[in-house]
Amino acid sequence: MSRLKDLFRNPAKRPQLVIWLGTAAIAIALVAAGSVLGTSTNWFCTEPCHVVHYDNTLTFNEGSHVMQSCIACHEPVNGSPLTFILMKIEVAPDLIPTILGTFHLPMNENHSVAFAMPEEQCTQCHTMENRTLSPSAGIIMDHAAHAAGGITCVSCHNRVAHPEDDVTYVLEGDKKHEDWMGMDACFRCHSLEAGALAPGACAACHPTDFDLVPPSHDATGWYAEFGESGGHAAAYTEEAARVTSAETWAEGLHEIEENETLxxxxxxxxxxxxxxxxxxxxxxxxxVEMPHPAAFATDHGNAGRADPASCAKCHARNEAEAEGTVFCNACxxxxxxxxxxxxxxxxxxxxTGGATGCFECHDPKYCAVCHVSGPEAAARFIQQEAGQ
Ligand code: HEC
Ligand code: HEC
Ligand code: HEC
Ligand code: HEC
Ligand code: HEC
Ligand code: HEC
Ligand code: HEC
Ligand code: HEC
Ligand code: HEC
Ligand code: HEC
Ligand code: HEC
Incomplete structure (x- = not known):
């Protein structure tokens, strides 16, 4: 202790003091830099956090960015050392569930990672302006149109570094994510309906020689005039039910992030x-409205007589039945x-069957319109039937 005091108080030892303090400062800086750099390596992100990031590493290894570092995408571009230290402190509390194994899976279920990731994260390495695209056959892509709208790269390329298609997840409770490179995902913004944010016309994204009809439509019973058409109706019903349950899932799942333009x-x-x-x-x-409104069962007579052609389309069993109200006979x-x-x-x-059944719907006077002996003839049939 007295040697230390001596070092500080004795002017003769000043050069020694400067050397010691300098060494200490360098040591501290090295430890700080070492821990920032060390905790920024892919090794640190994957190995010590082995359990937590086991599945993410599987996907990362399948992706085209396997040679890049995790922080190139997951920490701010050109962040100062202070930013990095603050980020480490911010994620430090994650250590506890990591050690205890109580972390929540699937991680990033609500895609907040993608929603929050700014364009610069990708443009630090990629320039789209002068890149010649070689998209998959049949797909037209216009990067500039989206950049102009402030739409970030990962609004579409969200799984670029973590493709899940060929990966089997190991962690219990883990689930795969949405991939926004498919047509349905484009239609989060694009639409065929009027007033859409972006065009839905096939020609916007497909060349003229592209086969626009999906294989589902070739199934027998999908649609056939005067034939079985229940296929497309069943597919729609299933799809509508799936969407309803997805809407429940998505409700309140995420709040709009800083880098989300819409x-x-x-x-x-x-x-x-x-x-x-x-x-x-x-x-x-x-x-007409499909499926029919509930009231239809007991109130379709008038609608049917007013515009029989609109019903015949589905209820006529052949071309002859499609004339006038002849199709009513089908039921x-x-x-x-x-x-x-x-x-x-x-x-x-x-x-063969008697006339009693006819009078469930027809007033006997109805027969009389054509049968001169009308009601009497009808009464005779009923009597005949009763007598048999
Ligand atoms: C090229 C950029 C890029 C690199 C490199 C990258 N990631 Fe990601 N990462 C992303 C994007 C984009 C998402 C968001 C995915 C989404 O929301 O659908 C993501 C999501 C994640 C998630 C959330 C879970 C998931 O699958 O959505 C984890 C955890 C993760 N990354 C860890 C890592 C680790 C660990 C590394 C390095 C081994 C790494 N990332 C490297 C871009 C990258
Ligand atoms: C550290 C540099 C780096 C960063 C950051 C980076 N990339 Fe890449 N990316 C590459 C390299 C290198 C390749 C392979 C060569 C090429 O195709 O340019 C590549 C390839 C790609 C490809 C083509 C291959 C494929 O898998 O489809 C896409 C798309 C892509 N990157 C998108 C992104 C997106 C989106 C981001 C931001 C989340 C991103 N990159 C961030 C370096 C980077
Ligand atoms: C609106 C959706 C969308 C956005 C936003 C988007 N891309 Fe793409 N990108 C695509 C599509 C679609 C392709 C063609 C993929 C295919 O057909 O395989 C593609 C292709 C690419 C490719 C591969 C090019 C090649 O060699 O064929 C790269 C690299 C790429 N994008 C990078 C980026 C970067 C970087 C950004 C952000 C500046 C970005 N993309 C924004 C949809 C998008
Ligand atoms: C986040 C919203 C969003 C998503 C997701 C999106 N787009 Fe777009 N897209 C736009 C906007 C906005 C425009 C510009 C519309 C305009 O200028 O009228 C556009 C325009 C385009 C154009 C140019 C169309 C034209 O005729 O001008 C193409 C091609 C395109 N998008 C392809 C795609 C593809 C392929 C995908 C899916 C991989 C996709 N987009 C996903 C918003 C989006
Ligand atoms: C905003 C861009 C965009 C528009 C507009 C668009 N598509 Fe696509 N389409 C895609 C993309 C991207 C793929 C490839 C990814 C996939 O398979 O989902 C695709 C794939 C397809 C496929 C093959 C996959 C399958 O489902 O069988 C068919 C068929 C198709 N589109 C038909 C159409 C028709 C019909 C229209 C017009 C009513 C249309 N597309 C409009 C982007 C678009
Ligand atoms: C990938 C694009 C695509 C999707 C998705 C799609 N269709 Fe189609 N569908 C088409 C095209 C293209 C046609 C031919 C249109 C034409 O001839 O004008 C068609 C035709 C039809 C027809 C007319 C009969 C026929 O086969 O020509 C019915 C009915 C139909 N679709 C119902 C549906 C239903 C219901 C769904 C959802 C379960 C659906 N479609 C999803 C592209 C698609
Ligand atoms: C080419 C004519 C045609 C087109 C286009 C068409 N449908 Fe149909 N739809 C029919 C016929 C015929 C039936 C009767 C099916 C049956 O006999 O079960 C029907 C029945 C239905 C039903 C009722 C099923 C039930 O049992 O209650 C639904 C729902 C339906 N269609 C949805 C759709 C949707 C959604 C589209 C557009 C994507 C579509 N249809 C396009 C001809 C068509
Ligand atoms: C697009 C095809 C389509 C059109 C057009 C259509 N229907 Fe239907 N209709 C159906 C289908 C399919 C069912 C069977 C629904 C079911 O089984 O759930 C049905 C059921 C009915 C039923 C109920 C029968 C029962 O057993 O309960 C009546 C009544 C009916 N339709 C009358 C009409 C009339 C009248 C019109 C014209 C105004 C009409 N429909 C137009 C497809 C159609
Ligand atoms: C898809 C089968 C179906 C078709 C097609 C159909 N009906 Fe009906 N209709 C029924 C059934 C079933 C009932 C018995 C409804 C009940 O009482 O619950 C009925 C009842 C009636 C009734 C008595 C109740 C009412 O709606 O006032 C009249 C009238 C009638 N139909 C007229 C017609 C006429 C006219 C047509 C042709 C334009 C027609 N229906 C086509 C199935 C059909
Ligand atoms: C379920 C109700 C119902 C039953 C049961 C019924 N009918 Fe009808 N019938 C109708 C309807 C509805 C029409 C069409 C009336 C219209 O066009 O206004 C009709 C029309 C007719 C027509 C006229 C056909 C035409 O082409 O002009 C005859 C004849 C007829 N029915 C006889 C019978 C006989 C015979 C029976 C018993 C075997 C019978 N109906 C049972 C509802 C029924
Ligand atoms: C649209 C006119 C029309 C209506 C309504 C009509 N019929 Fe007829 N009916 C005929 C015609 C036409 C014949 C054939 C007469 C012939 O060729 O001998 C016939 C013959 C019959 C015959 C056979 C008579 C015989 O002597 O062989 C019976 C039974 C019959 N109708 C019962 C009914 C009943 C019951 C109803 C009411 C539910 C009814 N018809 C409504 C036009 C009609």
């Missing part, structure tokens, strides 16, 4: 039918064969 939402809440079809396309063909007189008009068959039905 709240683009999640890919899962996009109804895939409405990426390729404007709603008008469906209603134009249906002509009302199922005893008849669709090949011949019902009027030519109705008496066969009466002869």
């Amino acid at each position: 709240d683009m939402g999640y890919e899962q809440t996009v109804n895939t039918c409405y990426t390729c079809h404007a709603k008008q396309f469906c209603t134009d063909c249906h002509g 009302h007189h199922p005893q008849g064969t669709p090949e011949r008009p019902w009027i030519e068959q109705h008496f066969d039905a009466v002869k």
Whole structure:
């Protein structure tokens, strides 16, 4: 102790003091720099945090940026050493769940990492202005149009460093994320409906020789005139149910981040039918609300008579039945064969099945319009039936 005091008080020892203090300062700086650099290596991000980042490392190793450092994307571009130290302090509390194994999975389920990542993170290495693109066959891409709108790179390339397709996650409770490079994800902003932020017309993103009809539509029963068309209806019903449950999932999942130019939402809440079809396309063909409103069951007679063609499209079993109100027979007189008009068959039905069933819908006076002996003839049928 006295030697230390001596060092400070004795003017003769001043050069020695300067050397010692200098050494101490350098040592502190080295330790600080060492810990900042050390905690910034991919080794530090993956090995000591082995458990937490096990799955992220699997995806990272599959990606095109496997030779880049984690901090190139995950820490501010040209940040000062102080920024880095502050960031380390900010994430320090994560150490506890890491050690205890109580961390939450899936990590980044709400994509806040992508939503918060600024453009500079990518443009520090990439310049899109003079790059010739070689996109996948059939895809047209315009980077400048998005840059002009302040749309960040990871609004689309969110999985670029962590592709999940060929990876099997190991950690219990971990789940894969949305990938925004698909068409549905483009339709978070693009749309065929009027007033959309960006165009949905096929020609905006596909060349003219591109096959626009997806394979799902080739399935038998998808749509056939006067035939089985339940396929597309079932696919739509399933899709609409999926979207409803995704909307519940997405509700309140994230608040708008600093670098988000607009709240683009999640890919899962996009109804895939409405990426390729404007709603008008469906209603134009249906002509009526589908599925029918509840009131339809007991109140379709008038609607049907007013515009029978709008019903015949679906209810006629062939071209002949599509004339006038003949299609009504498809439901009302199922005893008849669709090949011949019902009027030519109705008496066969009466002869074989009796007329009682007819009067569930028809007033006997209805028969009388054509049958001169009308009500009497009807009464006779009923009696005949009762007598048998
Ligand atoms: C080229 C840029 C880039 C590099 C390099 C990179 N990441 Fe990422 N990382 C991202 C982006 C972008 C996301 C956001 C993904 C999203 O929200 O869908 C992300 C997400 C994550 C997540 C959240 C979980 C997930 O899968 O979404 C973790 C954890 C992570 N990165 C860790 C790492 C580690 C560890 C390294 C180094 C081994 C690394 N990252 C290297 C860009 C990068
Ligand atoms: C530290 C430099 C660096 C950073 C930061 C970086 N990249 Fe890259 N990136 C590369 C290199 C190197 C390649 C491989 C050569 C090439 O295609 O340019 C590459 C390739 C790519 C590719 C083509 C290969 C593929 O997987 O599709 C895309 C897309 C890409 N980067 C997007 C991004 C995005 C988006 C970001 C920001 C999240 C980013 N990069 C950040 C260096 C970087
Ligand atoms: C609106 C969506 C979107 C945004 C935003 C976007 N990209 Fe792309 N990018 C694409 C698409 C789509 C392709 C073509 C991919 C394909 O067809 O495989 C592509 C291709 C690329 C490629 C590969 C080029 C090649 O060699 O074919 C790179 C690198 C790239 N983008 C980097 C970036 C960077 C950096 C940014 C931000 C400045 C950015 N992208 C912003 C959608 C986007
Ligand atoms: C975050 C919103 C957003 C997303 C996501 C997005 N875009 Fe865009 N896109 C825009 C905006 C905004 C424009 C500019 C519209 C305008 O100028 O009228 C645009 C324009 C375009 C254009 C130019 C169209 C034209 O005819 O001018 C192409 C091509 C394009 N986007 C492709 C894509 C592709 C491919 C994807 C998905 C990989 C995608 N976009 C995802 C917002 C987005
Ligand atoms: C904003 C850009 C964009 C627009 C507009 C767009 N597409 Fe696409 N489309 C894509 C991208 C990106 C892919 C490739 C990624 C994928 O498979 O999801 C794709 C893939 C496809 C595929 C092949 C994949 C599949 O689902 O079978 C078909 C078919 C298709 N588009 C049809 C259409 C039709 C029809 C329209 C017009 C109504 C259209 N696209 C408009 C971006 C777009
Ligand atoms: C990737 C684009 C794409 C998607 C997604 C898509 N369709 Fe289509 N669909 C088309 C194209 C292209 C046509 C042909 C349009 C034309 O001939 O005008 C078509 C035609 C149809 C037809 C008319 C009958 C036929 O097969 O030509 C029906 C019905 C239909 N789609 C229903 C649906 C339903 C329901 C969904 C959702 C489950 C859906 N489509 C999703 C591209 C798509
Ligand atoms: C080319 C004509 C046509 C087009 C286009 C069309 N539909 Fe249909 N739709 C039909 C027919 C025919 C039926 C009756 C199906 C049956 O017999 O089960 C139907 C029935 C339906 C039903 C009712 C199913 C039920 O059992 O209640 C739904 C829902 C439906 N379509 C959704 C759609 C959607 C969504 C689109 C647009 C993406 C679409 N349809 C486009 C012809 C069409
Ligand atoms: C786009 C095809 C389509 C059109 C157009 C259409 N329907 Fe339907 N309709 C259906 C389908 C499919 C069902 C069966 C729904 C189900 O089983 O849930 C149905 C059911 C009905 C039912 C209920 C039958 C029952 O057993 O409960 C009545 C009544 C009916 N339609 C009358 C009409 C009338 C009247 C019109 C014209 C104003 C019309 N429909 C137009 C497809 C159509
Ligand atoms: C898809 C099958 C279907 C078609 C097509 C259909 N109906 Fe019906 N209709 C029914 C059924 C089932 C009932 C019995 C409803 C009940 O009482 O619950 C009924 C009841 C009626 C009734 C008595 C109740 C009411 O709505 O006032 C009238 C009238 C009627 N239909 C007229 C017609 C006419 C006219 C057409 C053709 C323009 C027609 N229906 C086409 C299935 C159909
Ligand atoms: C479920 C109700 C229902 C039953 C049961 C029913 N009908 Fe009808 N019938 C109708 C409706 C609805 C029409 C169409 C009326 C219209 O166009 O205004 C019709 C029309 C007719 C027509 C006129 C056909 C035409 O082409 O002009 C005859 C004939 C007829 N029914 C006979 C019968 C006979 C016979 C039976 C018993 C075997 C019977 N109906 C049972 C509802 C029914
Ligand atoms: C639109 C006119 C029309 C209506 C309404 C009508 N019928 Fe007929 N009916 C005919 C015609 C036409 C014949 C055939 C007469 C012939 O060729 O001998 C016929 C024949 C019959 C026959 C066979 C008579 C015989 O002597 O062989 C029976 C039974 C019959 N109708 C029962 C009914 C019943 C029951 C109703 C009411 C539910 C009804 N019809 C409504 C036009 C009609």
